[in-house]
Amino acid sequence: MGQSQGQIDRIFQQQSQFEIRFMDNPELKTSPSGEINQWQAQFEDLRHLVVSILVLVVIMSGTFSVFLLRHWSQTRRDLAAYRTDASVFVEAYNKQGGPQMDAFIEKLKDYGRTHPDFAQILTRYGITQAALASPPSTTKPSTPPSKK
Amino acid sequence: MKNSPLTAFLVAVLAVSALLSLVFCAFYISSTRERRRWEGQVEAIKNRNKAVTRLATEALEYSKHDTNIDSILVWANLKAKSTVSSSNKASSK
Numbered sequence: 001m002g003q004s005q006g007q008i009d010r011i012f013q014q015q016s017q018f019e020i021r022f023m024d025n026p027e028l029k030t031s032p033s034g035e036i037n038q039w040q041a042q043f044e045d046l047r048h049l050v051v052s053i054l055v056l057v058v059i060m061s062g063t064f065s066v067f068l069l070r071h072w073s074q075t076r077r078d079l080a081a082y083r084t085d086a087s088v089f090v091e092a093y094n095k096q097g098g099p100q101m102d103a104f105i106e107k108l109k110d111y112g113r114t115h116p117d118f119a120q121i122l123t124r125y126g127i128t129q130a131a132l133a134s135p136p137s138t139t140k141p142s143t144p145p146s147k148k
Numbered sequence: 149m150k151n152s153p154l155t156a157f158l159v160a161v162l163a164v165s166a167l168l169s170l171v172f173c174a175f176y177i178s179s180t181r182e183r184r185r186w187e188g189q190v191e192a193i194k195n196r197n198k199a200v201t202r203l204a205t206e207a208l209e210y211s212k213h214d215t216n217i218d219s220i221l222v223w224a225n226l227k228a229k230s231t232v233s234s235s236n237k238a239s240s241k
Contacts, residue, residue: 047152054158061165068172075179079186086186093193100224101200107220108207118217121206125199 105127112119112127122128204226211217211227221227 047155051152051155051158054155054162058158058162058165061162061169065165065168065172068169068176072172072176072179075176075183079179079183082183083186086190090189090193097193097197101196104200104204104220104224107223108203111217111220115214115216118207118210118214121203121210125203127203 108118108122109127112122204221204224207217207221208226211221218227222229
């Protein structure tokens with residue numbers, strides 16, 4: 001009786017060891033068709049993930065496109081308004097103000113050729129000419145003569 | 149492997165959206181550049197006006213002790229003719 005009880009215990013022990021091995025190694029419990037199903041499920045999950053990411057990227061890209069479109073149309077409107085004012089201003093300058101200023105500067109240059117003291121003022125404004133490069137020195141020496 | 153139509157559609161939409169972004173970006177850069185060009189031109193004219201105004205002011209100051217420059221200032225409408233003749237008379241006395 002005691003011997004048969006020992007055999008039963010040994011059989012139970014072997015069975016439980018087999019169960020532990022079986023649980024540790026999942027490959028043993030799945031059949032080939034089950035493995036394919038598992039792979040297919042993982043593939044479907046991956047596909048869903050890719051589609052979700054694509055949808056998100058499309059939304060982001062669309063939002064960015066709309067932002068750029070609005071920004072560009074605003075800039076275009078501003079430019080149209082600015083161009084109208086600026087072209088009037090530039091045209092008025094080119095027709096009237098510019099030539100008058102040029103003529104005024106030319107006259108001052110001519111005047112500066114004969115008046116070296118005024119030429120110094122012109123030089124300060126970057127209006128120089130070859131004739132002004134060596135003006136006749138009319139300045140007095142800075143140091144006063146020593147009194148005896 | 150078969151491509152799903154949804155994925156193909158999404159990729160096509162993404163490509164179109166990216167292309168549109170590029171086009172809008174290029175238009176935006178072009179508009180900004182043109183605006184800067186105009187602004188630069190206007191700014192240069194304003195700066196020149198300021199410089200010439202300062203030069204004219206200095207010429208007026210200069211005319212206080214040298215009346216020879218008055219003819220240019222009268223020509224430029226910076227000085228009235230009557231003022232010039234009276235100042236010339238005063239200097240001749």
